[in-house]
Amino acid sequence: MEVSMRVRVIHGKKPGPVIFVSGSIHGDEIIGVEVVRRLLKSVSAKRLAGTLLCIPIVNAYGFVAHQRYLPDRRDLNRCFPGNAKGSLASQLAHCFTTEIIARSSIGVDIHTAGLHRENLPQVRISENRSKAEELAPIFGAPAIIVSKLREGSLRQTAADHDCDVLLVEAGEALRFDELGIRVAVQGILRVMHHLDMGVKLPRKAGATSVRSRRSTWVRAPEGGMFRATKASGAFVEKGEAVGYLADPFGDLDIAVEAPIAGIIIGRSNLPVVNQGDALMHVAEVERPGTAEDRLSDIEEAVFADGLFDEDEIV
Numbered sequence: 446m447e448v449s450m451r452v453r454v455i456h457g458k459k460p461g462p463v464i465f466v467s468g469s470i471h472g473d474e475i476i477g478v479e480v481v482r483r484l485l486k487s488v489s490a491k492r493l494a495g496t497l498l499c500i501p502i503v504n505a506y507g508f509v510a511h512q513r514y515l516p517d518r519r520d521l522n523r524c525f526p527g528n529a530k531g532s533l534a535s536q537l538a539h540c541f542t543t544e545i546i547a548r549s550s551i552g553v554d555i556h557t558a559g560l561h562r563e564n565l566p567q568v569r570i571s572e573n574r575s576k577a578e579e580l581a582p583i584f585g586a587p588a589i590i591v592s593k594l595r596e597g598s599l600r601q602t603a604a605d606h607d608c609d610v611l612l613v614e615a616g617e618a619l620r621f622d623e624l625g626i627r628v629a630v631q632g633i634l635r636v637m638h639h640l641d642m643g644v645k646l647p648r649k650a651g652a653t654s655v656r657s658r659r660s661t662w663v664r665a666p667e668g669g670m671f672r673a674t675k676a677s678g679a680f681v682e683k684g685e686a687v688g689y690l691a692d693p694f695g696d697l698d699i700a701v702e703a704p705i706a707g708i709i710i711g712r713s714n715l716p717v718v719n720q721g722d723a724l725m726h727v728a729e730v731e732r733p734g735t736a737e738d739r740l741s742d743i744e745e746a747v748f749a750d751g752l753f754d755e756d757e758i759v
Contacts, residue, residue: 447529448536452545453481453499455488461495461642464551466633467541468500470522470599472507472514473618477555480629487634487644494643498545504537511619513559523595525602538602546603551576551640552610553633554599557618557625564711564726565677566615566628568654571600576609582654583639584611584632587678588710590728591658611636617714657728661705663687665718669697672716675709675725682706687725690718703727 466484468477481501488497502508504521514520519534527538546552558564567588570577581589594601603610613632615625631647638646665671673688681687686700687709701724711726718724 448533448540450500450503450505450537450540453485453501455485455490455493455497455499457490457493457495457497457643459494459643461493462551462640463496463498463549464553464637464640464642465498465500465545465549466553466555467503467545467599468555469505469508470503470554471520471556471618472504472510472512473560474513474555474557475508475619476557476616476622476625476629478502478508479621479626480555480633483626483630484633487630488637492643494641497637497642498549500541500545503541506533513618522599523597525597525599526605538599541599542602542606546599546606546608549603549608551580551636552599552603552608553613553629553636554610555613555615555629557614557616557620557622558711560618561715562711562713562723563617563622563677564614564625565709566613566625567710568632569612569614570610571604574604574609577611580609580611580636580639583635584613584654585635586613586615586628586632586654588708588728589654589656590614590660590710591656614711655708656731657707657710658731659705660707660710660726660728662723663701663703663725663727665690665720665722665724666699666701668719670716671701671713671718671724673712673725677709677712679709680707680730681709681727687727701725705729 478501524534524538526542528535569590616622637644669690675687681703683706691698707727707729
């Protein structure tokens with residue numbers, strides 16, 4: 446019996462690019478499911494030029510179990526391009542490679558941070574991919590991170606098939622992040638509009654994404670209770686305090702300093718830390734301005750746009 450995954454295909458009346466949008470390649474990264482759900486409400490086959498392939502849940506086994514990995518503890522995003530006769534992870538990767546990647550010219554793969562961590566909405570691209578370089582600023586996330594391809598990843602296999610992928614990171618595992626969801630939905634629509642795929646252009650964001658090629662984690666110098674003083678998107682100077690570490694009695698209270706200047710693109714949400722724990726993810730920036738300003742512009746834009754309003758929460 447062959448493995449399978451559910452795909453929604455919207456094939457437009459007019460010719461155009463084939464773009465895929467995927468979520469939950471890691472089963473606990475659920476934000477992509479909601480992004481796809483809202484995206485499908487905004488795309489009409491009558492107006493679409495090209496084809497949209499939506500795969501909200503790539504790793505259904507991890508998704509239903511609230512787990513990042515497959516039942517055999519394999520990371521699906523290290524098993525590409527896969528093998529039809531290999532492990533479950535390898536078979537799923539092979540299915541996605543042959544049925545989705547091989548048919549597409551552009552992809553958007555949506556991820557979140559791990560448990561108890563959160564990521565600033567950001568787009569990650571690899572070097573020497575001209576189409577991804579063109580589309581990343583169009584997407585309009587607060588930050589663009591240029592990172593190396595990892596062996597066995599979806600992005601690596603897509604590059605081998607001449608398919609450019611924007612890897613979107615936003616929010617935290619097992620949680621919805623409303624800002625991240627809206628940034629992703631509007632970013633995808635903005636990319637599709639740029640590709641002349643016949644979709645409505647959402648309200649434009651007001652600033653240019655900051656760009657980074659190098660990042661590092663700020664780690665706890667010793668165990669204790671960590672109080673963060675910098676938010677995601679904030680700019681920090683080298684040596685500037687990003688928070689303070691204390692013991693439960695208040696005898697210890699030391700500043701935790703940034704090892705480089707840059708913007709905070711990720712952070713831990715756990716105040717109880719051990720020595721060496723990752724606390725803040727800081728990325729050097731290549732362009733002036735801060736993601737904090739960018740984030741403010743985006744928040745104003747996405748929450749003012751009524752296109753994606755949901756039912757009232759009671």
